[in-house]
Amino acid sequence: MTDSTLSTRYDPKQVEEKWYRNWEFAGLFRPEYRRSDRRYCITIPPPNVTGSLHMGHALCYSIQDVLGRWKRMQGFEVLVLPGTDHAGIATQKVVEAQLKAEGKTRFDLGRELFVDRVWKWKDESGGTILKQFKRLGFAYDWSRERFTMDPAYHDAVLKVFIDWYERGLIYRGKRIVNWDPGLKTSVSDIEVYDEVRRGKLYHFKYPLADGSGHVVIATTRPETMLADVAVAVNPKDARYKNLTGKMLRLPLTDREIPLILDEYPDPEFGSGAVKITPAHDPNDYEVGMRMGIDINTVPVCIDENAKVIAEGTPFHGLDRYEARKRIVAEMEAQGLVEKIEDYDIPLKISDRSGQVIEPLLSEQWFCRMKALAAPAIEAVRSGNVKFTPERYTDVYLSWMENIRDWCLSRQLWWGHRVPVYYTDDGTAVAAMNEREAEVKAGKPVTADPDVLDTWFSSALWPFATLGWPEETDTLRDYYPTNVLVTARDIIYLWVARMIMDGLDQMKEVPFRDVYVYATVLTDDGKRMSKSLGTGVDPLAYIDNFGADAMRFSLLVQTGHNQEIRFGDKRIEEARNFCNKIWNASRFVLMNLEGYEHGELTDLKLEDKWILSRLYGCSKAVNDALKNYNMMDACKALNEFFWSDFCDWYIEIVKSRLADNASRVTPQRVLYTCMDSFCRLMHPFMPHITEEIWHKLPGVDDGAFLDYVDWPEAPEEWHDSPAEAEMAIRQEIVRSARNLRQEFGLSPGLVLPTLHVVGFDGDTEMIRTQARFEKIEESTPHAVHVSSTVEGVDIHLPVEGLVDPAKELARLEKEMTKLQEELKPIRARLDNPSFVERAKPEIVERDQQAVGSLEAQIDKMNTRISQFRAM
RNA sequence: GGGCGGUUAGCUCAGUGGUAGAGCACUUCGUUCACACCGAAGGGGUCACUGGUUCAAGUCCAGUACCGCCCACCA
Numbered sequence: 001m002t003d004s005t006l007s008t009r010y011d012p013k014q015v016e017e018k019w020y021r022n023w024e025f026a027g028l029f030r031p032e033y034r035r036s037d038r039r040y041c042i043t044i045p046p047p048n049v050t051g052s053l054h055m056g057h058a059l060c061y062s063i064q065d066v067l068g069r070w071k072r073m074q075g076f077e078v079l080v081l082p083g084t085d086h087a088g089i090a091t092q093k094v095v096e097a098q099l100k101a102e103g104k105t106r107f108d109l110g111r112e113l114f115v116d117r118v119w120k121w122k123d124e125s126g127g128t129i130l131k132q133f134k135r136l137g138f139a140y141d142w143s144r145e146r147f148t149m150d151p152a153y154h155d156a157v158l159k160v161f162i163d164w165y166e167r168g169l170i171y172r173g174k175r176i177v178n179w180d181p182g183l184k185t186s187v188s189d190i191e192v193y194d195e196v197r198r199g200k201l202y203h204f205k206y207p208l209a210d211g212s213g214h215v216v217i218a219t220t221r222p223e224t225m226l227a228d229v230a231v232a233v234n235p236k237d238a239r240y241k242n243l244t245g246k247m248l249r250l251p252l253t254d255r256e257i258p259l260i261l262d263e264y265p266d267p268e269f270g271s272g273a274v275k276i277t278p279a280h281d282p283n284d285y286e287v288g289m290r291m292g293i294d295i296n297t298v299p300v301c302i303d304e305n306a307k308v309i310a311e312g313t314p315f316h317g318l319d320r321y322e323a324r325k326r327i328v329a330e331m332e333a334q335g336l337v338e339k340i341e342d343y344d345i346p347l348k349i350s351d352r353s354g355q356v357i358e359p360l361l362s363e364q365w366f367c368r369m370k371a372l373a374a375p376a377i378e379a380v381r382s383g384n385v386k387f388t389p390e391r392y393t394d395v396y397l398s399w400m401e402n403i404r405d406w407c408l409s410r411q412l413w414w415g416h417r418v419p420v421y422y423t424d425d426g427t428a429v430a431a432m433n434e435r436e437a438e439v440k441a442g443k444p445v446t447a448d449p450d451v452l453d454t455w456f457s458s459a460l461w462p463f464a465t466l467g468w469p470e471e472t473d474t475l476r477d478y479y480p481t482n483v484l485v486t487a488r489d490i491i492y493l494w495v496a497r498m499i500m501d502g503l504d505q506m507k508e509v510p511f512r513d514v515y516v517y518a519t520v521l522t523d524d525g526k527r528m529s530k531s532l533g534t535g536v537d538p539l540a541y542i543d544n545f546g547a548d549a550m551r552f553s554l555l556v557q558t559g560h561n562q563e564i565r566f567g568d569k570r571i572e573e574a575r576n577f578c579n580k581i582w583n584a585s586r587f588v589l590m591n592l593e594g595y596e597h598g599e600l601t602d603l604k605l606e607d608k609w610i611l612s613r614l615y616g617c618s619k620a621v622n623d624a625l626k627n628y629n630m631m632d633a634c635k636a637l638n639e640f641f642w643s644d645f646c647d648w649y650i651e652i653v654k655s656r657l658a659d660n661a662s663r664v665t666p667q668r669v670l671y672t673c674m675d676s677f678c679r680l681m682h683p684f685m686p687h688i689t690e691e692i693w694h695k696l697p698g699v700d701d702g703a704f705l706d707y708v709d710w711p712e713a714p715e716e717w718h719d720s721p722a723e724a725e726m727a728i729r730q731e732i733v734r735s736a737r738n739l740r741q742e743f744g745l746s747p748g749l750v751l752p753t754l755h756v757v758g759f760d761g762d763t764e765m766i767r768t769q770a771r772f773e774k775i776e777e778s779t780p781h782a783v784h785v786s787s788t789v790e791g792v793d794i795h796l797p798v799e800g801l802v803d804p805a806k807e808l809a810r811l812e813k814e815m816t817k818l819q820e821e822l823k824p825i826r827a828r829l830d831n832p833s834f835v836e837r838a839k840p841e842i843v844e845r846d847q848q849a850v851g852s853l854e855a856q857i858d859k860m861n862t863r864i865s866q867f868r869a870m
Numbered sequence: 871g872g873g874c875g876g877u878u879a880g881c882u883c884a885g886u887g888g889u890a891g892a893g894c895a896c897u898u899c900g901u902u903c904a905c906a907c908c909g910a911a912g913g914g915g916u917c918a919c920u921g922g923u924u925c926a927a928g929u930c931c932a933g934u935a936c937c938g939c940c941c942a943c944c945a
Contacts, residue, residue, distance in 0.1 A: 008905055201945080218945050224884065266945075274945045283945085340871065346944055391874060394933060395940070398873065402941085416936095488940080517940085523882090556893090557883080562939075576907045587904030619902080631884080635892075647909080741899060741911045748902050771902090825889075834925040842888050842926085849889075 010582035016687045016778040041478035043462050048087035048095050053132040055520040059554040064485050065138045068684040073710040083146035084127050088415040088454040091353040093123050111413050134545050137686045146465040148457045156464040157457045158419045158432050165430040169368050174295050175787050176239040176282045181306035181653045182355035185411040190493050192348040192357050201343035203338045209256050209690035211245040216338050217269035220345045223323040226301035226310045230276040232262040237272045250713025251336050260288050279361040313681045367410040379509050387614040388515045395850050399492050415451030418702045459497035462510035483513040513626040523567025548685035549574040559631035584646050585692040588670045591657045593669050595697050607669045610649040614718035615713035619679050652765050728790050735789045736770035737768050739796045755780050755795035804870040805827040815860045822853045823848045
């Protein structure tokens with residue numbers, strides 16, 4: 001091993017490529033690599049097949065990789081199953097955009113050709129995100145990769161739909177839906193977001209039919225007035241007492257509409273009178289239902305293209321916004337506009353297209369959720385599914401307890417087609433395919449044109465990926481899975497539905513734990529988003545800093561918090577840590593010449609100490625991972641390696657390593673630490689640890705860290721008394737270094753004598769680390785400066801170096817500090833109820849503290865008077 | 871309007887009742903052959919505010935302010 005020729009900088013590029021290739025080639029990621037009865041399974045959240053890697057992915061999937069690798073090292077048979085989601089709207093949009101560039105629409109191609117084209121796109125360009133995952137080193141079983149539109153998966157989707165349909169859980173109904181006029185489909189409530197835009201509030205006069213005056217109504221959407229069926233006022237609103245029941249003439253039409261009473265209008269708002277348009281507003285729909293109007297004959301004035309339907313009027317066929325202008329102009333011309341105000345209009349925007357949602361009355365498929373939700377609520381209440389952090393339990397429960405029916409159908413072409421078929425007389429049957437439907441119906445059928453909401457199929461992910469509805473070995477072995485790692489914004493959209501579907505179809509929860517990780521924000525706390533220009537590309541960071549640094553920089557910030565910030569500084573820190581690991585391992589390897597395995601015997605204090613620290617580190621990492629707290633694990637690893645191992649242990653044993661006679665034990669301890677650290681660190685930084693570990697003498701080329709045991713420390717390493725013994729020596733060293741620095745004595749210089757009084761242990765480590773030729777247990781006669789730590793006095797002769805006035809100032813500052821420290825403790829002890837009621841060990845601790853502080857103050861007084869005398 | 875978080879060093883954050891912590895940044899010193907992507911030492915905090923519980927509160931309770939997110943509503 002001639003590592004002195006190796007760069008002092010860790011170069012991740014070639015290391016990462018090499019090991020990923022080796023791992024894949026060896027088949028490490030497949031559970032078949034090593035069978036066990038103890039199984040662990042994660043079916044990763046399938047990213048959109050159109051997606052590309054962003055920081056949120058990098059974090060989410062790194063966490064799952066850590067968990068998978070950790071469990072493997074603990075002897076589990078691990079399956080981490082990857083895959084992609086067909087993402088109905090997103091994918092359809094990609095291909096529609098391509099067509100647009102060719103000057104075509106999907107309607108030019110027709111349904112069949114269009115769907116073919118999407119498949120072609122998917123096969124050629126889809127799923128690049130999974131290739132990007134490999135750059136991060138994820139140990140997922142690629143041989144079991146699934147897609148939510150795989151044929152078997154498709155069957156699973158239809159089976160669930162048909163089951164629910166036959167159980168009466170799925171029904172067809174005419175409802176107000178969020179219509180996306182750009183994509184020409186309905187979208188669910190959770191696929192739209194709210195945005196306030198500057199607009200106008202129009203106050204219109206609706207004349208009374210008897211000519212006795214008018215009622216003023218306010219609207220932000222004048223074009224919908226063509227489908228008004230009433231004007232409503234609150235029964236408590238005294239202004240309209242005399243008008244109730246009267247008819248109004250609906251302007252621009254030849255219709256008359258009633259003035260009705262309903263709780264919905266808020267008397268405080270505007271005139272207190274609201275126009276009611278059941279076909280184009282969800283609240284108005286509710287009012288309409290209460291009025292008892294027939295939903296099948298309710299007037300409609302806007303179509304699926306967001307164009308106005310009003311045959312025989314000049315507005316017919318106009319775009320909604322154009323129609324708005326013309327209608328306002330016409331109302332003005334007729335003197336029916338009372339006023340027009342500037343107004344901030346709350347709008348619903350389609351998450352997928354950015355179009356303003358048009359609430360439309362339409363026929364859709366719905367699923368009754370109450371019955372499905374009940375067991376899913378119980379599963380979480382009873383702790384059968386546990387959320388981490390716990391606070392998300394309430395988020396989940398409050399949504400589930402107020403669950404509404406789910407609009408399942410989408411007017412798209414890309415997706416799982418609703419498996420319902422109609423006969424010519426309108427009878428509907430649900431079936432796996434057209435032939436089966438014809439058999440069921442006994443006559444020819446036509447298929448429903450709609451497809452299912454993408455989340456309908458995602459909800460089956462934890463069992464459909466494992467082979468359901470076939471009773472495969474995989475399904476039996478791995479369901480229920482162990483954990484779902486996800487972002488908080490899809491707790492409703494996805495997590496809740498998986499729990500419902502799993503319980504309903506499998507009679508068992510889909511996973512025991514749900515870990516909700518933090519949102520990744522930019523360095524200055526902004527949301528990362530391509531459209532805002534605040535997105536950052538993980539691949540660029542991987543190129544510059546390495547995958548291990550990328551992973552670590554995110555994981556070290558990820559505990560039970562709800563957001564983390566990522567920026568250059570963060571990944572530089574992680575990169576520096578990688579480099580530190582690299583260089584420390586170079587040092588260790590250089591010092592393992594002639595290394596032979598053997599018992600750890602003749603352990604000196606520092607050896608026992610570092611082994612105890614190593615045990616503490618492995619325990620901390622394990623505990624942290626059990627709690628899904630990556631941050632604690634990363635910090636424990638960082639502290640152990642950098643502070644304990646590098647800054648202290650390596651420095652202390654350098655002298656022992658220089659001598660052939662004394663090097664055997666420190667060599668073995670170095671080896672043990674390096675070997676164990678590689679294991680403990682491996683789930684977080686898989687590449688660099690594998691590289692270093694394989695350089696350790698005696699490591700089998702064909703072995704891999706994923707399948708070596710998690711380090712188990714022998715009992716005698718646990719919380720060794722060496723920890724306390726080292727701690728005091730470290731304090732003494734620190735204090736001596738402090739004195740040296742105060743008096744301008746170069747840290748590199750070896751000084752003749754350090755006087756240490758009141759310490760009766762071995763001082764060798766103090767001598768070498770504080771850089772002295774010898775330690776004497778006496779107070780020097782010559783001029784010296786002193787310090788006291790943990791009851792131990794240290795004196796540094798400084799003949800000729802010290803300016804008495806300056807030293808006096810320093811001592812007096814120290815004195816003030818000591819007295820400040822003493823004050824509150826003494827005050828506590830003077831309080832009888834403290835002495836009486838506090839735990840005895842606390843009182844005792846305070847008493848000891850007072851004793852030691854007083855002793856220090858005495859010494860300080862002596863020193864001060866000595867310097868006064870000079 | 872309802873809910874969930876947050877407010878601790880210049881910055882980013884740990885800290886589940888007992889002497890306020892880490893990393894970065896900063897100051898000073900240092901290239902002694904693992905590492906300057908490094909080492910050593912140091913300075914720096916009324917723990918948002920107000921009350922309460924307690925011998926003891928950053929920590930528990932109540933309220934206030936500000937920030938973030940989620941849900942609902944908004945003619």
